[in-house]
Amino acid sequence: MPAPLSETTIALIKATVPALEAHGLDITKRMYERLFQDEEIRDLFNQSHHGASGSQPKALASAVLAYARNIDNLGVLGGAVERIAQKHVALNILPEHYPHVANALLGAIGDVLGDAATPEIAGAWSEAYWFLAELLIGREAAIYRELAARPGGWNGWRDFVIESVTQESAVIRSFVLVPADGGPVAAHKPGQYLGFNLDLPGIGRLRRNYSISCAPNSRAYRISVKRETPAGLPPGQASNWLHDHAVPGTVLKLAPPAGDFFLDPSATGPVVLVSGGVGLTPMVSMLETIAAERPDRPTWYVHAAQDGRVHAMRERVSKLSEGASGIRSHIFYAEPLATDRKGRDYDEAGLVSAGWLAGNTPIGEATYYVCGPKPFLRAIVGGLAREGVPADRVRYEFFGPADDLLEPAPTETRPPGQLAA
Numbered sequence: 001m002p003a004p005l006s007e008t009t010i011a012l013i014k015a016t017v018p019a020l021e022a023h024g025l026d027i028t029k030r031m032y033e034r035l036f037q038d039e040e041i042r043d044l045f046n047q048s049h050h051g052a053s054g055s056q057p058k059a060l061a062s063a064v065l066a067y068a069r070n071i072d073n074l075g076v077l078g079g080a081v082e083r084i085a086q087k088h089v090a091l092n093i094l095p096e097h098y099p100h101v102a103n104a105l106l107g108a109i110g111d112v113l114g115d116a117a118t119p120e121i122a123g124a125w126s127e128a129y130w131f132l133a134e135l136l137i138g139r140e141a142a143i144y145r146e147l148a149a150r151p152g153g154w155n156g157w158r159d160f161v162i163e164s165v166t167q168e169s170a171v172i173r174s175f176v177l178v179p180a181d182g183g184p185v186a187a188h189k190p191g192q193y194l195g196f197n198l199d200l201p202g203i204g205r206l207r208r209n210y211s212i213s214c215a216p217n218s219r220a221y222r223i224s225v226k227r228e229t230p231a232g233l234p235p236g237q238a239s240n241w242l243h244d245h246a247v248p249g250t251v252l253k254l255a256p257p258a259g260d261f262f263l264d265p266s267a268t269g270p271v272v273l274v275s276g277g278v279g280l281t282p283m284v285s286m287l288e289t290i291a292a293e294r295p296d297r298p299t300w301y302v303h304a305a306q307d308g309r310v311h312a313m314r315e316r317v318s319k320l321s322e323g324a325s326g327i328r329s330h331i332f333y334a335e336p337l338a339t340d341r342k343g344r345d346y347d348e349a350g351l352v353s354a355g356w357l358a359g360n361t362p363i364g365e366a367t368y369y370v371c372g373p374k375p376f377l378r379a380i381v382g383g384l385a386r387e388g389v390p391a392d393r394v395r396y397e398f399f400g401p402a403d404d405l406l407e408p409a410p411t412e413t414r415p416p417g418q419l420a421a
Helices: 007-015 017-035 055-069 074-090 095-116 119-149 237-245 277-293 314-323 354-360 374-386
Strands: 158-167 172-179 193-200 204-211 221-226 251-258 271-276 299-305 327-333 367-371 394-397
Touching: 007 017, 007 055, 007 119, 017 055, 017 095, 055 074, 074 119, 074 193, 074 251, 095 119, 119 251, 172 237, 193 237, 204 221, 204 237, 204 277, 221 237, 221 277, 271 277, 277 299, 277 314, 277 327, 277 367, 299 314, 314 327, 354 374, 367 374, 374 394
Parallel strands: 271 299, 271 367, 299 327, 367 394
Antiparallel strands: 158 172, 158 251, 172 221, 193 204, 193 251
8 A cells, every 4th residue: 555645735635626627627638648649658548538529538537536526535436446447457557657647647737727736736746646556556466466367367468369250230240259379268257348459450559448248258258349430420440440350360469357347246136237239248248147157046137229220139138038037138129110029129119217127127126237328327327326226236337438427417318329239
């Protein structure tokens, strides 16, 4: 553990909260501008979060503000520290990378705040940054050790070969990946993701995380990737390359499984898996695990898709439900096609809601796992809280930075095409 922060530093950091509320996003944008002047450091980051959406600077601004507000009560940030450490491990972030971020952040504070960034303020933020950095470095070192010690485990980047490709829907493909060295793989926790270090012709280096969509095993991983074509934004470089060019025999570099969103292996009580669009990927991993290991465990699989054209893994989930006595499946289509048949392809037209979950699942005792687009998460996670489900029984995963994830949003509305997969 790093040495405790001084009282003077705590007071100075708290005093900067109003400035961070007013200028936090400007500071983080400037920080990344400084940081990405170094191409090697820039290549460590998922650049899709730094484009038109600007989601990563927003997420970091929120995190810095939360850190400042809670600098005298850091215990409330324990969950955030674990999520960041897991993300860093998937990106293969190492201790030598932290000084680059420190220099960029402190320089950005000076650039944006000007004379208000006194030497005392700069010194306090330097102490506060390195306190948090040492916490992360220590936790990440422990995760790296644990991953390397697992049967089939490794650290850093390992070559994997695409063994097979399956078209799951009009927009989602699955890729089965096996080690190029012929060895075993580390069994993941159902719900975790893999880090990818891609070097794509004509594009360059990209870092991405993709959830594992199969049950843990020692032979292979499966990922299921949506072709990203967001309205008004450039198409996803990595996802479109995988759909258009990744074929059996393609070699990809992978980091070992990571992530703090996973099925509790020791629990036996009711579980509800709630997903929207491509958010089904970690849920299918959980569902396959339950079907194989605890088929009588009371389990509800609740999935929302736009329509049958983009609904992935329908037959796979149906077979799992039929073969396990404890599993119940319920499918929502927001806008069924004329060819979609209720009772065959889906169970309910419209949107899944927390109210529906309250009336159709054991809300008084179940643990809820939720994954999907941000508006979907806001509606379901916020709705479950309003239905009285305690926070320790609601767990969620998001694809991308968690900036404004749970800000208030209408429970029953969504932007056009939000559940496009």
